[in-house]
Amino acid sequence: MTPPSIIFDLDGTLIDSAPALHAVATRLLGAEGIEPLPLATVRGFIGNGVPTLVSRIMEAVGLPADAALHRRLTEAFEADYAADPVALTQPMPGAIPAVHRLRKAGCAIALCTNKSEAPARDILNSLGLIDVFDTIVGGDSLAVRKPDPAPLLLACRRLGGGPCVSVGDGEVDAETARAAGLPLLLFTGGYRRRPVGELFHTAHFDDFADLPGLVLGNAVTLT
Numbered sequence: 001m002t003p004p005s006i007i008f009d010l011d012g013t014l015i016d017s018a019p020a021l022h023a024v025a026t027r028l029l030g031a032e033g034i035e036p037l038p039l040a041t042v043r044g045f046i047g048n049g050v051p052t053l054v055s056r057i058m059e060a061v062g063l064p065a066d067a068a069l070h071r072r073l074t075e076a077f078e079a080d081y082a083a084d085p086v087a088l089t090q091p092m093p094g095a096i097p098a099v100h101r102l103r104k105a106g107c108a109i110a111l112c113t114n115k116s117e118a119p120a121r122d123i124l125n126s127l128g129l130i131d132v133f134d135t136i137v138g139g140d141s142l143a144v145r146k147p148d149p150a151p152l153l154l155a156c157r158r159l160g161g162g163p164c165v166s167v168g169d170g171e172v173d174a175e176t177a178r179a180a181g182l183p184l185l186l187f188t189g190g191y192r193r194r195p196v197g198e199l200f201h202t203a204h205f206d207d208f209a210d211l212p213g214l215v216l217g218n219a220v221t222l223t
């Protein structure tokens with residue numbers, strides 16, 4: 001039997017990047033003379049990529065939804081974050097050994113994140129995972145991002161189109177997997193805002209030690 005291919009989300013799934021993104025948000029707001037938002041608030045804004053994160057931050061601090069201002073703040077956010085995406089970022093407990101175990105079992109592995117490809121690559125590199133991933137689809141790799149199914153479907157095709165399963169932590173991953181017709185193994189320790197029962201998922205786990213077993217039983221081949 002072909003070992004299933006696995007497509008991982010990054011933020012809130014393999015890594016806790018909320019402190020890093022919060023630090024960038026704090027610097028961005030500070031440069032505008034605005035008080036920082038709490039970490040938990042910024043954490044709840046993660047998942048749809050930086051442009052949406054910046055929109056949510058602007059709304060939360062009462063800035064007008066002005067397109068030019070949004071563009072300027074998004075560019076400033078991306079530049080600040082790209083300068084050192086590794087700082088203040090930790091792997092989720094048990095995530096790295098689980099990825100290595102799946103690789104040793106013969107699984108092809110992809111990353112499908114709404115984070116831009118360059119910082120995503122830097123982070124995988126810093127975690128010693130860059131050679132374990134066969135392909136990376138980032139938020140800037142296509143004209144659309146998750147929850148559009150296109151990035152997930154592209155990752156699945158790049159892994160050879162055999163039995164595939166996605167692994168993610170939140171609303172965006174749930175919508176994406178459902179739209180793509182792929183299973184989702186939901187990690188419950190990430191940045192999800194709604195209760196597990198309200199999100200589309202095939203199975204859920206709070207301990208990465210359980211992931212390899214779930215992968216084997218739940219992969220699906222797209223037709």
Ligand SMILES: O=C(O)COP(=O)(O)O
Nearest residue numbers: 010011047048049113114
């Ligand atoms: O950059 C984000 O907002 C989220 O990235 P993710 O798709 O890896 O969760």
Ligand SMILES: [Mg+2]
Nearest residue numbers: 009011012169
């Ligand atoms: Mg995520």
